[in-house]
Amino acid sequence: MDRKSYTLDDFAPFIGKGGRPLPAPLPNAEDVDPLEFLNALAAGGHMMEPVWGYTLLPDGSRPQWTQLFLSHDANMGFELSGRGYAVSYGGGRYDQELRKNIPAPIVRRFAICKHEQVLAAGANPDRGWRPGACKHCGMDMTIDSGD
Numbered sequence: 001m002d003r004k005s006y007t008l009d010d011f012a013p014f015i016g017k018g019g020r021p022l023p024a025p026l027p028n029a030e031d032v033d034p035l036e037f038l039n040a041l042a043a044g045g046h047m048m049e050p051v052w053g054y055t056l057l058p059d060g061s062r063p064q065w066t067q068l069f070l071s072h073d074a075n076m077g078f079e080l081s082g083r084g085y086a087v088s089y090g091g092g093r094y095d096q097e098l099r100k101n102i103p104a105p106i107v108r109r110f111a112i113c114k115h116e117q118v119l120a121a122g123a124n125p126d127r128g129w130r131p132g133a134c135k136h137c138g139m140d141m142t143i144d145s146g147d
């Protein structure tokens with residue numbers, strides 16, 4: 001299989017410009033605690049590519065303002081990994097007891113492919129040498145943490 005890497009074009013179907021056509025739902029999306037996301041941003045933001053656009057809300061009802069952070073993969077020379085975070089504007093709700101507005105951002109993690117590595121011939125995991133590619137999309141997932 002050819003070595004696959006991801007580009008912005010791979011994300012285009014999921015990031016709308018506000019009109020038609022509607023974006024496709026974010027693939028393999030799961031909710032993330034907003035505070036957990038902030039920690040991930042603080043630790044790995046330097047390996048994320050910011051992209052702004054409209055993504056479909058989790059209930060699929062309509063596109064919503066979203067700041068995306070596309071993850072780079074340090075093992076691949078900082079090419080895009082096909083994964084990322086999406087932070088959508090969620091407005092908020094008024095809490096009667098607290099007498100204030102509670103903001104409700106929608107934070108999701110998503111992945112075009114849920115990568116699973118298949119080790120290539122010559123792999124030597126005991127020495128930290130783990131060449132191989134994703135069995136679904138072919139992305140190079142070689143890890144060399146060897147000595």
Ligand SMILES: [Zn+2]
Pocket residue numbers: 113114115116134135136137138139
């Ligand atoms: Zn994959």
